Amino acid sequence: MRRKEIIKENIGAVTRTWSSQNSTRPVKDKEVSRKPDLALLDDVEARWDTIKAVCELTSQLYTPTGTIGKTIDSKAYLLLRRQPWRRFVLLFSLTHEYRELRVHMYDHAGGVVTPPIHIDSAPNHFLYILSGVVFGNLDCIGYDPSINPLRRSFSDPIGRITVNDHTYDILEVIFSSQGLVGRGTVCYLARRDDEEYIIKDHWVLGGKDAALNEVRMLREMQGVRGVPELVEYWLVEIAPNEVDETMNYRYKVLGSIKGTSRTHVRLVLKPRARPLHAFRTKLELVSALRDIVIVQRTAVEDRGVLHRDCSLNNAMIEDDGDGTNGLLIDWEFAVHIDAEAVGDVATSARSWKAKLATSSLTKPPPLILQHYHDDLESLFYVFVCICIEYRGPLGVKRDLSADRSQEWLPHLWSADTFKAGSDVKTSFFFHPNADKLKKQFHPYFDTLIPLATQWYDLIRNKGPSSAVTFGEVLDLLETHLAELPKDEPSPELLFAKKFIAALPKKRHASDLEGDDDRDKYINEPPNTERNIIHGRMGWTMEVAPQPKRSRTT
Known part of the structure; x- marks a missing residue:
């Protein structure tokens, strides 16, 4: 009876589950094919923009330069590339006859890994970690609470983002950097009060002072034509008066990672440009x-x-x-x-x-x-x-x-x-x-x-x-x-001329007499076979393909 009550109370809630469906077939991606052994998902199709976390399994011992280390590096890259709004991503490895658990954390300052947690000697730690990942808040696994991607596909807006006390509707992701380590710059086309802005979300190497250098420079350049106008900025906070820095996600500063910390900053700019x-x-x-x-x-x-x-x-x-x-x-x-x-x-x-x-x-x-x-x-x-x-x-x-x-x-x-x-x-x-x-x-x-x-x-x-x-x-x-x-001529005019030139010549009614296929001729599409190149129209000028609107969960 209690079980039925719990299910009834949680109808509509998202349940995260580990799926092995892509352990033998790659996750769909146009550029890189990878097969995660286990993918943590809501009740959705496995894509690199929907996967919450990844777990890799091997009976061998763990080595950072071995196959297990390299595959985790590549999948962390794909997760951050397809989900650029995340602060960090978590991956897990079960090695040494699947009895040693390691947590791998990656952000734009690099990656760190925990010591092994053995299921025999530390079963409670083993259980706490896996339970926390499945049942914990999304910000515990790297999601940014100040960015809210909407679940509806192709919605308008596609999400919401906070800067200081203002909330902006995200209309489009217009730029996203491709690297794992670096600034992790994402530029959003956003709207507030029926006015459009560009929001630059990125991670600056160094502390608060370094993060504000661009703010100072934009103020120095204020009023110069050809320089963006700074509307507002925010050193992103994960708690009141606690600025979001990559070093917050590390247990201690080791010599090997000293000087790699990055600070999360957001700029609201005008105008939009191409x-x-x-x-x-x-x-x-x-x-x-x-x-x-x-x-x-x-x-x-x-x-x-x-x-x-x-x-x-x-x-x-x-x-x-x-x-x-x-x-x-x-x-x-x-x-x-x-x-x-x-x-x-x-x-x-x-x-x-x-x-x-x-x-x-x-x-x-x-x-x-x-x-x-x-x-x-x-x-x-x-x-x-x-x-x-x-x-x-x-x-x-x-x-x-x-x-x-x-x-x-x-x-x-x-x-x-x-x-x-x-x-x-x-x-x-x-x-x-x-x-x-x-x-x-x-x-x-x-x-x-x-x-x-x-x-x-x-x-x-x-x-x-x-x-x-x-x-x-x-x-x-x-x-x-x-x-x-x-x-x-403008590209649009060239395109129109090419299209018109590809249309069939107009035929007079007298030309159709005795033509049994005249109706078919009139209704068939223009014959543009000579202009087809690899399945597309062979114009010299063609409209640049627009990226698909981000589909998020």
Whole structure:
């Protein structure tokens, strides 16, 4: 009788159970196939965005570098990648004839593992851990109570997120970083009081002061066109006055993990922008590059700030209702700088050196000093990568793997180590390599090859003794902007023309006389076989596929 009463009281409650259904078949995933021995689930299909925890089984002894350690690493990566709103994920291993239990905890500072808990010598501990995982609160297994993903599939909103005392509706996940260790940046399109915002949720290396560096830099840059507006920020708290830090989830600070702690921070920003590679015309692309150079110059010369993180992910285009302009985001690594006039004063060339001992960034001096011309050079790499890795506007990716004979520049520049990357880029400018730009640019960008080669020569001919100036790069961009056509068709117009061209020619009624299949002809779809490539329409310009809306539990 008591059992029936308990069941009746808990009708509708979610019950977590361990499932072995995917121990012999991989969990569905487009990129990586993995088979968890046991997956902790609600009453839903096993996907990496629905699995609460994973347990791996082996009769062998546990070793961190063995098969069991590697498989747990990869599944922790998949869990955090598909559930980026979690603070951490828990995995378990049952080893040594399935009698030793270990708890593996992974977050954006890395992973830690407990000593073995033997079922014979510590049966109660064994039971407490497994019961707590199944019956405990979700925040005990890494879920963030300040983010509430909704259970309804394809709902609007897809969840809710808290910043200070405000609650925002999550409309879309517009960016999520892919690594396990790192900032774990997730950008949400959110709404409050019928107004849309961008919420940047991430983990900053260091304590509270380091976490607030981007807040200080955005305030320094307030009012500069092409810099996001900071609406509010929050050092995320797990309890009143207790900031969420990765070190809170570790029993003690060991020497091997000292200096790896990260602090959880949320920024609410405006406006929403699109990536630079989602440009609509070549004129818009080059105009945005010019605008970003102006932002860099204003930051350095007027505000005394060096951005230091110009990349493909941080260069954007803003639609402000009165045209478009370039936007430079992510000011987390920005620093205050000092200026020392050097060389010919008439050229306005200055050497800008970072103040390493100021409150702008309380970290040890970097091994490599960065100057303003390094940011300008980074923008050149962004421009070249777009012209090689994309095949037109709206972010249409190019398949570089189709030609393995090429040593693609973006691949060479994305080296595994800083030294390797530095060596490749130094060699690129030390030896004449302008021909590689001509060979590797997609044909759509042929008209921008003169800009690329002249920009390349400008950097190469300066050498280490004299740096490229903002004025020189702006003059170059302005010259080529004046030469670009102002009436380049929009991608939508090109798409419409291609579609209309694929339609069958209109036939007169007299042409249908004696045609027994005229009704069939009139009703059949357009014959576009010549335009089909691998099952899709072979337009030169195609709309970039939108990511599916996150399905959460």
